[in-house]
Amino acid sequence: MPALKVQSPNARASQTSHVEPGPAAQAEQYLREGRYRPLLDLLEEVDQPDERMRKACAVALGKSGRFAESLSCFDTIPDAWNMDGVAGYYAYILEKNGRLDDACAQYRHALSTREHDSLWTQSHFAYCLEKAERFDEAERAYRAVLDRSPAYTWAVKRLACFLLRRSRHRESLALHRETLSRYPDNMYAHVNFLEYCLYWRSERSFQRHVAAMVGLSIPPKMEVVIALLRYFGFYLMYGRTEVAKRNACIRQCGNIDTTIHRDFDELDEMVAADKSCSLEWEQLKACLIK
Incomplete structure (x- = not known):
């Protein structure tokens, strides 16, 4: 009777490490990423x-x-x-x-x-x-x-817009400024303030804060969001379009391989009031989904 071959644990591990995940596990991996x-697309392939x-x-x-x-x-x-x-x-x-x-x-x-x-x-x-x-x-x-x-910046963004809509502008602005003062390296706080400036329709405040951000370490995903906000503030906010600038934004979005999660509810509201650029804005936002 031939001797049985007993595999070492390391050998078994090396074999199982190459097993392809099932559809559910693959779907969960894509979701995490x-x-x-x-x-x-995977859902379409599973009966x-x-x-x-x-x-x-x-x-x-x-x-x-x-x-x-x-x-x-x-x-x-x-x-x-x-x-x-x-x-x-x-x-x-x-x-x-x-x-x-x-x-x-x-x-x-x-x-x-x-x-x-x-x-x-x-x-x-x-x-x-x-x-x-x-x-x-x-x-x-x-x-x-x-x-x-206090550093949960999405709540800062939402409360600031809530206060602005309640005509409590000073409180709203103070909330953003306090957050930026306490957390000067929090890039979400900076980008939220830029978006707030657009909602407030203060292009001057937007440009001043962009200038103040020079020298900060800005992650690539945030660079993409800032590019979209710039395009919105310089063109879409005024019902204008600029093909070359728009295409530059789209190319920049293409350099990102995972989804950028962000709500633009206030900007959506502004576009809805002037539907001339709504399709272009939706196309730009769609570029953030991977």
Whole structure:
């Protein structure tokens, strides 16, 4: 009888390390990497995607701005409202589909659990309350986030715009300035202020702050966002277009291989008021999705 060949653990590990991941694992990997287009292409190739894959695809659709499709995908998952890792995001998708009362209830549920009681969920709950015109609750919720983490710049951005819309401009501007003073190296704080200047329609403040950022270390993704804000502020904000500048923005976006996550809600609002450049703006934002 021939002797049995016993493989060492290292040999077995070297063989298994080359095993291709299954569709669900591959989808989750794409999701972690911010590569949503190949994830959604993968969904088209799978006849019966399992719950893990549908969950990844629902999130990817949402992060790609395809909110109605995301909700439809979530609706195929039993108990999506209580699913690990996505209870807060499911509330966000309900919100983006205009179901504000359902979204507020779902945010409250997510915040009641330790897993989902995050700054992201709490700050998006505040924004949902604002959209539902529950303004006192919204302001308390924004400030609760900043009490926990003054450096959470998305909440700074949202509260500043909330205050500006309430005609509390001095408070709004002071909030941005205080954040920039406390966290001068936080690039999100700088870019948020640039976007705020556009919403405030102060091109002069925008240009002054861009000049003040000279010498700062700006990551490539932030350079892309700043380029889009520049184009918006110099052209789209005034209903104008410039093909060469637009194409330069698109080429710069092409140098980034993972998705840039950012809401431009205030700029979207400005474009919606003057629809002449809305298609061009949507095309530019689409370049951020990978």
